[in-house]
Amino acid sequence: DGGITQSPKYLFRKEGQNVTLSCEQNLNHDAMYWYRQDPGQGLRLIYYSQIVNDFQKGDIAEGYSVSREKKESFPLTVTSAQKNPTAFYLCASSGQGGTGELFFGEGSRLTVL
Amino acid sequence: AQSVSQHNHHVILSEAASLELGCNYSYGGTVNLFWYVQYPGQHLQLLLKYFSGDPLVKGIKGFEAEFIKSKFSFNLRKPSVQWSDTAEYFCAVNAQTSYDKVIFGPGTSLSVIP
Numbered sequence: 227d228g229g230i231t232q233s234p235k236y237l238f239r240k241e242g243q244n245v246t247l248s249c250e251q252n253l254n255h256d257a258m259y260w261y262r263q264d265p266g267q268g269l270r271l272i273y274y275s276q277i278v279n280d281f282q283k284g285d286i287a288e289g290y291s292v293s294r295e296k297k298e299s300f301p302l303t304v305t306s307a308q309k310n311p312t313a314f315y316l317c318a319s320s321g322q323g324g325t326g327e328l329f330f331g332e333g334s335r336l337t338v339l
Numbered sequence: 340a341q342s343v344s345q346h347n348h349h350v351i352l353s354e355a356a357s358l359e360l361g362c363n364y365s366y367g368g369t370v371n372l373f374w375y376v377q378y379p380g381q382h383l384q385l386l387l388k389y390f391s392g393d394p395l396v397k398g399i400k401g402f403e404a405e406f407i408k409s410k411f412s413f414n415l416r417k418p419s420v421q422w423s424d425t426a427e428y429f430c431a432v433n434a435q436t437s438y439d440k441v442i443f444g445p446g447t448s449l450s451v452i453p
Binding site: 259261266267268269270271282284285316318320326327328330331332333 | 343345348371373375382383384385388429431432433440441442443444445446
């Protein structure tokens, strides 16, 4: 089935450690996105990418990094510089033409101990 | 910069009551508008969308939304809610000149009491 796969579903890390969240899509979509979801704040855009080897910062990019080496993959690294990393992270993709209609993965919940 | 606001943080309704969730956006140009829903334990999915044409759009499960350009609003409605509509609802917007940046509102949590 076509879709977006995020892994891991749950992740625990100690303070000061970097962690990478995986996002893979087999929808042949050009654009991919990372959002952070916190209660009462909705979804906030971290990074997005329109094509391979290109990406743009969203509204809350500080403390995060991404890469887009393949069309299918858009991993997100939560670095130790992110001051409040405990959150639910959502990856999404959007098809060619960019209507803005997003398809989401099931999310990754990161907890920093 | 684009932004989206939603009028209610948490709404509680009895089954068969009517629903209206408010959404306003700030952007002066032409936009695409969306409502997404997140049922408990499930991933976000599209409820309905507006790109152009008839400002009254219909989505899945009996939901509809009306785009009022003069008010920068895109309110979601349903005449009679069911317990299964309990979910988090998010309004989203993207500018048609910037297709790839989609901005979400803070969400409204709907609880329907049987």
